[in-house]
Amino acid sequence: MNGWISFRKTRLTVLLLLALAGRAQSSDWTLQQCVQYALDHNISIRQNVLNERLSQLRLKQSKLSQLPNANLNGTYGVSFGRSINPTTNQFESGRYGYLSLSGSADVLLFGWFGRRYSIQANNLQAQAAQQDVSQLRDDVSLNVATGYLRAVLAKEQIKVLEQQVRLSDAQLDQTRKFVSSGRLPELNAAQLESQLATDSASLIAGIADYQSALLDLKAILNLAFETPFGVATPELAPENLAGSVAVQPEEVFALAARRFGTLKSGLLKIAAAEKAAQSSSALRYPQLTLTGQLGNNWASNYQQISSYQLSGYTPSGQYFTQGTDGVYAPIYTLSGTPVFSAVPLASQLENNFRQVIGLNLNVPLFNGWQSQFNYRQAQINTESARLNLEQASVTLKQNIYKAHNDAKNAWQRYYAAERAADAAKRALDFASKRYAIGLTNTVEYLITQTSHFRAESTLRNALYEYIFRAKVLDYYQGKELKL
Numbered sequence: 001m002n003g004w005i006s007f008r009k010t011r012l013t014v015l016l017l018l019a020l021a022g023r024a025q026s027s028d029w030t031l032q033q034c035v036q037y038a039l040d041h042n043i044s045i046r047q048n049v050l051n052e053r054l055s056q057l058r059l060k061q062s063k064l065s066q067l068p069n070a071n072l073n074g075t076y077g078v079s080f081g082r083s084i085n086p087t088t089n090q091f092e093s094g095r096y097g098y099l100s101l102s103g104s105a106d107v108l109l110f111g112w113f114g115r116r117y118s119i120q121a122n123n124l125q126a127q128a129a130q131q132d133v134s135q136l137r138d139d140v141s142l143n144v145a146t147g148y149l150r151a152v153l154a155k156e157q158i159k160v161l162e163q164q165v166r167l168s169d170a171q172l173d174q175t176r177k178f179v180s181s182g183r184l185p186e187l188n189a190a191q192l193e194s195q196l197a198t199d200s201a202s203l204i205a206g207i208a209d210y211q212s213a214l215l216d217l218k219a220i221l222n223l224a225f226e227t228p229f230g231v232a233t234p235e236l237a238p239e240n241l242a243g244s245v246a247v248q249p250e251e252v253f254a255l256a257a258r259r260f261g262t263l264k265s266g267l268l269k270i271a272a273a274e275k276a277a278q279s280s281s282a283l284r285y286p287q288l289t290l291t292g293q294l295g296n297n298w299a300s301n302y303q304q305i306s307s308y309q310l311s312g313y314t315p316s317g318q319y320f321t322q323g324t325d326g327v328y329a330p331i332y333t334l335s336g337t338p339v340f341s342a343v344p345l346a347s348q349l350e351n352n353f354r355q356v357i358g359l360n361l362n363v364p365l366f367n368g369w370q371s372q373f374n375y376r377q378a379q380i381n382t383e384s385a386r387l388n389l390e391q392a393s394v395t396l397k398q399n400i401y402k403a404h405n406d407a408k409n410a411w412q413r414y415y416a417a418e419r420a421a422d423a424a425k426r427a428l429d430f431a432s433k434r435y436a437i438g439l440t441n442t443v444e445y446l447i448t449q450t451s452h453f454r455a456e457s458t459l460r461n462a463l464y465e466y467i468f469r470a471k472v473l474d475y476y477q478g479k480e481l482k483l
Contacts, residue, residue: 030232031148032482034221038144039137041222048133055129059122065115070105087299087352096301101349103294106360111287117279124272128265135261138475140220145471145481147217151231153464154210157457161203164453168196171435171449175442188442195446238414238463241470245411247477249404253397256476260396266389273385277378284371286363293356298348303340310336400476407469410462417455417462424448424455 039045075098082093086100108115172192178184218225257263315330322328343351364371431448434440440448471481 028230028232031145031234034148034217034231035141035144035481037223038140038221042140042220043222045133045136045140048129048136052126052129052133055122055126059119059126062115062119062122066112066119068105068107071103073100073102075100085299085302086297087302087348092301094301096299098300099298101296104292106289106291109288109290109359111282111285111289111362113285114279114282117275117282121272121275121279124268124275128268128272131261131265131268133261135265138261141481142472142475143220144217145475146468147213147220148231149464149468149471151210151213151217152233153460154206154213155231155233156460156464158203158206158210160453160456160460161199161206163456164449165196165199165203167449168192168199171445172196174436183438184442191442191446195449236463236467238466241467242411244470244473244477244479245404245407247404247473249401252404252473252476253400255478256396256400257393259478260476262392262396263389266385266392270382270385270389273378273382277375277382280371280375280378284364284375286361289360289362291356291358291360295352295354295356296349297352298345300342302343302348304343305338306341307339308336309339310334312336400473403469403472403476407466407473410466410469414459414462414466417459421452421455421459424452428452 078095078097080095082091084090085092085096086098172189175184175189175192179186179189214229214231215225217231218227218229223229313332313334315332321331427448428451431440431445435442435445475481
């Protein structure tokens with residue numbers, strides 16, 4: 001009686017696990033959908049797009065730097081106490097308002113080589129930034145494919161584990177009937193219950209692995225973790241991947257070297273560093289600039305004599321003038337008070353308007369070795385860019401050769417696992433028939449069953465590893481990542 005109660009509890013647990021496994025396998029996203037979503041939402045890509053926009057802005061600014069510089073300035077204020085009147089240039093005491101207007105412009109006549117080289121360097125840097133974004137998009141696509149295949153493998157492993165649980169449950173049901181009829185002892189049922197418990201635990205672990213793989217993939221996609229998400233199981237044809245593995249690594253490297261953004265960006269950065277060095281060198285030579293300035297002033301206390309109010313006249317007593325009749329008459333001195341009035345704004349602006357034009361020659365003689373330092377630093381940056389490109393090329397070749405070797409090994413493991421899984425399935429079918437008629441004991445049957453499911457699990461691992469390694473080679477060859 002206790003055995004049947006335990007059996008029913010075990011059956012209930014199995015049904016709950018199978019239902020949980022079924023929900024864990026719900027999916028609706030394909031690899032192409034995942035890749036596109038990642039390209040649109042991945043934070044690293046969005047950051048690099050901003051860097052590309054900044055490089056474009058630097059290029060635009062360097063082009064506009066060729067235009068003349070022009071500035072306008074205006075100042076209005078109220079002065080208190082003793083100060084220099086900007087209109088009369090005299091010291092005055094008191095309170096008055098003042099207005100100062102000025103404008104200036106300058107045009108570089110000679111010495112624009114530095115600016116031209118700077119524009120060329122910024123243009124090359126902008127192109128390199130575009131290649132960096134392109135390379136990052138490819139890298140993110142590969143990372144998505146890696147995470148996607150891991151999730152699909154975990155999902156497929158759930159199917160294998162679910163099948164193992166169903167088979168163990170069916171065998172336990174059959175064994176219970178044999179025990180009830182007296183054909184088998186109770187020990188056989190206990191052994192199968194133990195095996196079913198082990199298989200159930202493996203199924204729970206498989207579901208957890210699948211959920212963990214989905215969370216990792218969501219992180220790559222920058223997808224909200226609370227969003228319902230699953231992966232669609234693609235139709236796989238391993239025989240179609242043979243072409244990707246058959247290509248020799250030298251050919252793969254030749255293809256990658258022509259299209260890989262890392263190498264293209266490296267070449268552009270070398271050229272940009274060379275132009276930057278030329279720009280730094282040009283700044284060590286004289287520069288001739290044509291300058292022009294305009295200015296005007298107004299003061300509220302600036303006055304002029306508008307009239308003269310006479311108060312009388314007196315003979316000088318010392319100076320005389322001779323008239324036409326020959327008679328001398330004294331010269332009179334006028335006395336009175338001048339009448340002042342404020343000079344209007346328009347009149348002041350008209351009278352105080354000034355213009356200046358000139359040439360400015362700047363000859364760098366000594367500036368703390370700054371110009372020479374900038375030039376030497378630019379030369380070092382050029383050599384550093386060359387080394388970076390060389391390192392990127394070596395790393396790419398190493399990765400391609402390793403990927404090709406891994407793909408070949410994965411292909412061999414897959415076909416070996418396929419043969420082993422086929423043999424294990426035939427052995428399980430034979431053992432099931434012998435167990436049903438009592439020719440094989442439970443322990444031998446369980447060993448055969450475990451070997452079969454281990455072979456199935458190994459086959460699926462080998463299959464998806466083979467697919468992943470082949471897709472890595474496709475990535476280096478510039479093929480679209482799809483299943």
